[in-house]
Amino acid sequence: MANQSNFQMKVTEGNLGYVLQDVPHLTDYIPNLPTYPNPLRFNPAYSVVKQYFVDMDDSVPQKIVVHKDSPRGVHFRRAGPRQKVYFTPEEVNACIVTCGGLCPGLNTVIREIVHSLDYMYGATKVLGIDGGYRGFYSKNTKPLSPKIVNDIHKRGGTILGTSRGGHDTMKIVDSIQDRGINQVYIIGGDGTQKGAAVIYEEIRKRGLKVIVAGIPKTIDNDISVIDQSFGFDTAVEEAQRAINAAHVEAESAENGIGVVKLMGRYSGFIAMYATLASRDVDCCLIPESPFYLEGQGGLFEYIAKRLKENGHMVIVVAEGAGEDLLSAKNEQDASGNKLLQDIGLWLSRRIKEHFSKQQKLPITLKYIDPTYMIRAIPSNASDNVYCTLLAQSAVHGAMSGFTGFTSGLVNGRHTYIPFNRITEQQNKVVITDRMWARLLSSTNQPSFLGRKQLDEAKKEQESQSQLMDDATNIADAKTGNRIKK
Ligand SMILES: Nc1ncnc2c1ncn2[C@@H]1O[C@H](COP(=O)(O)OP(=O)(O)O)[C@@H](O)[C@H]1O
Ligand SMILES: O=P(O)(O)OC[C@H]1O[C@](O)(COP(=O)(O)O)[C@@H](O)[C@@H]1O
Numbered sequence: 077m078a079n080q081s082n083f084q085m086k087v088t089e090g091n092l093g094y095v096l097q098d099v100p101h102l103t104d105y106i107p108n109l110p111t112y113p114n115p116l117r118f119n120p121a122y123s124v125v126k127q128y129f130v131d132m133d134d135s136v137p138q139k140i141v142v143h144k145d146s147p148r149g150v151h152f153r154r155a156g157p158r159q160k161v162y163f164t165p166e167e168v169n170a171c172i173v174t175c176g177g178l179c180p181g182l183n184t185v186i187r188e189i190v191h192s193l194d195y196m197y198g199a200t201k202v203l204g205i206d207g208g209y210r211g212f213y214s215k216n217t218k219p220l221s222p223k224i225v226n227d228i229h230k231r232g233g234t235i236l237g238t239s240r241g242g243h244d245t246m247k248i249v250d251s252i253q254d255r256g257i258n259q260v261y262i263i264g265g266d267g268t269q270k271g272a273a274v275i276y277e278e279i280r281k282r283g284l285k286v287i288v289a290g291i292p293k294t295i296d297n298d299i300s301v302i303d304q305s306f307g308f309d310t311a312v313e314e315a316q317r318a319i320n321a322a323h324v325e326a327e328s329a330e331n332g333i334g335v336v337k338l339m340g341r342y343s344g345f346i347a348m349y350a351t352l353a354s355r356d357v358d359c360c361l362i363p364e365s366p367f368y369l370e371g372q373g374g375l376f377e378y379i380a381k382r383l384k385e386n387g388h389m390v391i392v393v394a395e396g397a398g399e400d401l402l403s404a405k406n407e408q409d410a411s412g413n414k415l416l417q418d419i420g421l422w423l424s425r426r427i428k429e430h431f432s433k434q435q436k437l438p439i440t441l442k443y444i445d446p447t448y449m450i451r452a453i454p455s456n457a458s459d460n461v462y463c464t465l466l467a468q469s470a471v472h473g474a475m476s477g478f479t480g481f482t483s484g485l486v487n488g489r490h491t492y493i494p495f496n497r498i499t500e501q502q503n504k505v506v507i508t509d510r511m512w513a514r515l516l517s518s519t520n521q522p523s524f525l526g527r528k529q530l531d532e533a534k535k536e537q538e539s540q541s542q543l544m545d546d547a548t549n550i551a552d553a554k555t556g557n558r559i560k561k
């Protein structure tokens with residue numbers, strides 16, 4: 077995608093190294109907007125809650141582990157309802173769009189946006205955009221009401237449909253303007269949030285009273301800043317069924333090997349957590365940790381060892397793992413994401429060839445690819461609650477006039493995160509971190525890394541956190557705008 081965002085983050089500094097990386101507000105570019113008392117004041121469910129409204133100055137720290145003398149660091153605006161709102165119920169004309177790949181919980185988020193707008197704020201005009209970004213300009217809208225969406229959280233997928241590619245900023249904003257839409261809820265991953273950022277900028281350029289609110293979606297958990305993405309918990313849980321099947325198959329055969337491929341194009345979180353949860357996995361391969369097959373310390377040597385020790389083994393491989401081992405095709409999907417070859421199939425073939433032909437050790441290998449089955453299921457109970465709170469936060473933020481934000485959980489608190497922080501880098505498993513060490517110690521697999529690679533990985537991690545700290549600390553105190561180095 078060629079679109080580049082020029083998102084200018086609002087930064088406020090306080091005492092003791094406190095930095096608020098704030099989100100835009102309608103009043104930043106439209107002065108003298110009328111405000112109204114939040115209707116939740118009169119809502120019997122919420123009016124009795126002490127301090128239900130969030131203080132304008134509440135913020136949530138990005139880092140919670142700090143040292144005695146260290147600066148307080150980056151904070152995000154705390155999500156939640158404010159005393160004043162910037163829309164009357166009759167005025168709200170909202171729309172919802174889902175983009176990118178499927179993820180458990182999409183329907184729950186749609187449901188809860190519609191319900192929150194209606195039951196909390198009395199806003200009844202909500203449109204569904206059909207089939208992702210291109211639906212804004214190429215398809216009819218679908219009216220959404222609490223009744224229409226009432227049961228959708230029990231279904232997988234998205235009732236609105238989704239797509240990759242098709243992001244045409246001008247056509248999308250023209251459509252928003254022509255339809256008189258004033259709240260745009262955009263549910264999607266890193267690509268989608270980049271698209272949302274450019275839509276917000278164009279809306280601001282045109283001076284429109286239109287909110288752009290993002291809700292982060294990624295089954296791969298590859299969105300940075302937030303604690304975890306919705307649907308991830310469901311995916312890890314569902315992956316257990318495939319791993320169990322692989323284990324049963326492997327255990328029942330002489331020299332049985334079960335190979336399970338899980339999603340994770342650039343980030344191996346599903347594979348890592350599914351492995352840690354299962355305890356039946358002997359080896360987990362992820363994109364962040366390169367591996368090799370032959371020779372000392374390689375995968376074949378480890379497989380031979382496990383088969384000798386235990387008679388069977390289970391391998392979990394994330395779809396983006398071992399990319400350097402496969403011949404590159406350089407193909408992309410409509411959104412510009414790399415199209416990957418099937419690492420699971422390739423690995424299974426190579427293992428069979430090695431053991432049956434070269435080692436003359438008869439093995440029985442079963443390859444299970446549950447990827448789309450995992451992604452297509454409805455969200456589990458805890459993801460449903462999470463989706464509900466994310467959707468409610470987005471609606472509170474929009475009604476309070478905040479815009480250009482993604483609603484996300486940071487250290488267990490709901491926040492509004494500026495788009496640029498969500499899109500600037502991808503969340504990846506850090507192989508020099510404790511979690512990957514826990515995994516290595518639970519499977520006892522080789523790290524496949526030499527001393528040199530470990531040092532390089534550590535250096536890269538240090539320079540990344542240095543970059544983050546630099547970016548965080550440099551802010552123009554007068555204008556509150558970020559200064560680029
Ligand atoms: N840099 C970008 N600028 C504008 N739109 C983008 C950008 N990257 C992706 N998109 C759009 O966002 C949508 C979803 O992106 P995609 O990468 O497929 O999924 P995800 O949002 O799940 O990462 C697509 O319609 C795509 O055209
Ligand atoms: O076949 P599709 O629809 O392109 O989806 C496959 C990809 O979707 C993902 O699940 C996640 O992609 P997004 O979060 O970018 O939508 C990847 O793990 C996977 O490679």
Ligand SMILES: [Mg+2]
Nearest residue numbers: 176265266267
């Ligand atoms: Mg993506």
